[in-house]
Amino acid sequence: MTDASFDPRAAIDARVDSPGREGLTGTAPSDRYASSADPEDLSVAPDFRPASVQPAWRQDFPIDWPQDHYVARRDFTKFMILTSAAFTAGQLWIAAQNWWRKRRAPSPVTRITTVDEIAVGGVQVFRYPSEHDACVLVRVGPAEWVAYSQKCTHLSCAVIPMPAEGVLHCPCHEGRFDLATGRPIAGPPRRPLPRITLEVRGRDVFATGVERRTS
Ligand code: FES
Numbered sequence: 224m225t226d227a228s229f230d231p232r233a234a235i236d237a238r239v240d241s242p243g244r245e246g247l248t249g250t251a252p253s254d255r256y257a258s259s260a261d262p263e264d265l266s267v268a269p270d271f272r273p274a275s276v277q278p279a280w281r282q283d284f285p286i287d288w289p290q291d292h293y294v295a296r297r298d299f300t301k302f303m304i305l306t307s308a309a310f311t312a313g314q315l316w317i318a319a320q321n322w323w324r325k326r327r328a329p330s331p332v333t334r335i336t337t338v339d340e341i342a343v344g345g346v347q348v349f350r351y352p353s354e355h356d357a358c359v360l361v362r363v364g365p366a367e368w369v370a371y372s373q374k375c376t377h378l379s380c381a382v383i384p385m386p387a388e389g390v391l392h393c394p395c396h397e398g399r400f401d402l403a404t405g406r407p408i409a410g411p412p413r414r415p416l417p418r419i420t421l422e423v424r425g426r427d428v429f430a431t432g433v434e435r436r437t438s
Contacts, residue, residue, distance in 0.1 A: 266286060266287035266288075266290075267287050267288050267289055267290075268281060268286070268288060269286065269288045330352055330432040330433060331352055332422075332429050332430070332431050333349075333351055333352070333430045334427050334428070335349045335351075335360055335421075335428045335429065335430055336349070336360065336427075336428050337427050337428065338362075338423065338427075338428060341362045343363070343364060343365060344362065344363075344386045344387065345361070345362050345386075346360065346361050346362075346384045346386065347359070347360045348360075349430070351370075351419055351430040351433070352430075356372065356374075357372070357373040357374070357381065358370055358371060358372050358373055358430070359371060359373050359382070359384050359391070360419075360421075360428065361384045361386055361402065363402065363403070366423075368423070368428060369402065369403065369405070369418075370418070370419035370421055370430065371391065371400075371405045371416040371417065371418055371419060372416055372419070374416075374417075375393040375395065375398055375416075376407070376413070376414040376415065376416060377393065377395070377410070377411045377412040377413075378395060378396070380393050380394065380395035380396075381393075382416065384402065385402075386402065389401065389402045390402055390408070391405070393412065396410055396411050397409070397410045398410030398411055400412065400415070400416055405436075414436070414438070415436045415438070417433050417435045417436070418434040419433055419434075420433070420434055
């Protein structure tokens with residue numbers, strides 16, 4: 224049953240910071256309810272109707288609606304400061320990484336093999352730029368070579384070159400990369416394999432750098 228003549232907005236000042244609420248829970252006018260020993264008992268229902276017409280269960284869950292919807296200026300400021308701090312930290316992290324990348328020593332030039340050691344369609348595993356970085360070199364034509372990091376860009380399993388099919392295959396989750404470009408063409412990997420730049424000097428094949436790509 225609802226009282227059609229009842230105007231909840233006129234009956235209760237919904238502003239949490241109104242003077243009439245002072246001394247209570249900070250949520251209801253002082254003359255609205257019978258005084259209570261426990262100020263936490265005082266609340267304003269979502270429909271703003273008096274406590275006497277509220278269902279019995281609401282006494283067990285006395286949500287104070289204005290208080291519930293009140294966002295203090297201090298809370299809002301806190302939220303803005305935290306959000307801004309997180310954003311600034313992210314930007315600083317990106318800037319630091321860029322700075323670190325620029326300062327890194329230039330890639331070493333490392334001899335991998337000679338052109339006479341690998342036939343067309345042949346493959347050689349080598350380490351570059353450090354002893355911990357396994358890479359694969361594939362001779363795709365008489366004067367064409369490609370080399371990639373052997374670490375799959377999905378979950379780092381070792382990829383296996385399959386020159387006859389023109390792919391590098393990752394056995395862990397059936398990922399496949401195009402042999403000519405190193406880009407993913409099947410399975411879960413989304414990023415291309417880092418490409419090792421090569422130079423043939425005389426009869427020797429050298430690794431000269433690592434090209435990390437995101438797409
Ligand atoms: S690790 Fe290569 S496809 Fe998952």
